Amino acid sequence: MPTHRRQFMAATAASAASAAIGLTGTAAVAQTAATARLPAMRAPRLKPGDTVALINPSNAIHERAPYVTTTEALQALGFKVREAPHLRARYGHFAGTDAQRAGDVNAMFADPTVHGILAMTGGSGGGRILPLIDYAAIRRTPKFLGGFSDLTALINAVNAKTGLVTFHCPMGNSEWNAFDAEQFRGAVMDAKPMLLVNPQDRAEGLVTKTNRTAVIRSGTARGPLVGGNLAVFSALAGSGYWPSMDGAILCLEDVNEFIYRVDRMLSTCKLAGAFDRLAGVVLGAFTKCEPGDGFGTLTLDEVFDDYFKGLGIPVYSGASFGHIRRKFTLPLGLDVEMDADAGTIRYLQPAVL
Secondary structure, three states, X not given: OOHHHHHHXXXXXXXXXXXXXXXXXXXXXXXXXXXXXXXXXXXXXXXXXXXXXXXXXXXOOOOOHHHHHHHHHHHHOOOEEEXXXXXXXXXXXXXXXXXXXXXXXXXXXXXXXXXXXXXXXXXXXXXXXXXXXXXXXXXXXXXXXXXXXXXXXXXXXXXXXXOEXXXXXXXXXXXXXXXXXXXXXXXXXXXXXXXXXOOOOOOOOOOOOOOOOEEEEOOEEEEEEEEEEHHHHHHOOOOOOOXXXXXOEEEEEEEOOOHHHHHHHHHHHHHOOOXXXXXXXXXXXXXXXXXXXXXXXXXXXXXXXXXXXXXXXOEEEOOOOOOOOOOOOEEEOOEEEEEOOOOXXXXXXXXXX
């Protein structure tokens, strides 16, 4: 081989090796930033007479009625209700600009007369405000923060950046049926170490066919809860707003996604290494997640088996959270115990002080 060609190939190989080392180092730094878990910090419990502020970190609500019914529901729980300054703002389909929506979050955490913060609704766009949140201020003034769906971005980011236990729970515009209210009171107001069991409907036939859980892999596990809506959670992959997966219990749900998209989002999580270090997985409702038009597809059961059955950890599906009527109040960042065979999640300590 001519000398100049050997030199060129050697230089190319050295350059490639340097690039590989650089990429590995960058990935390692990003992974460390995303997975360093802070000590869990619990907010004070909410009490009757406390003020709960409503925020809208995602979509705007155009009708007036949801604001009225949300206020009445929270008042029925015993709270005073305050609307954040930009709660009813609009910027496209968002509830105000990124600065307005993030500003409301920061302002309500900073306001000493506000005791808890609840999202009005979900939608999209919550991830846009994460760089604008004052996480240091949240650490100084920990408060209840709750919501689900697109709020998956904010509640996971706040937990990852501050250690504050946040809540995947009904939002202001949720139904607030008896099950929701009982779960919320027990977890957030009464500071109970909750045992989360699916609601049981009275069976008219020989067996109950609704609200059932299914074992994907048997066993029990303990660890801090992370997760929420799969689409939103997977979009955080590789960022500093993704919580640590080390020894965690991952909870996932979704709505209105074709099965091939569910598969793709789970693949994103897997490729990011999220499934390598988990202690267990709890799958909630995947509401209206069906085959796409014109596509052949695996079933959801087959997709879940492909990603989770071989992990060697306990996994079950059908838990009562997600885009369904009756929802658990899940404390993100709190240590829990899951039992795949019983289909239960148990708080290992109260989620609030």
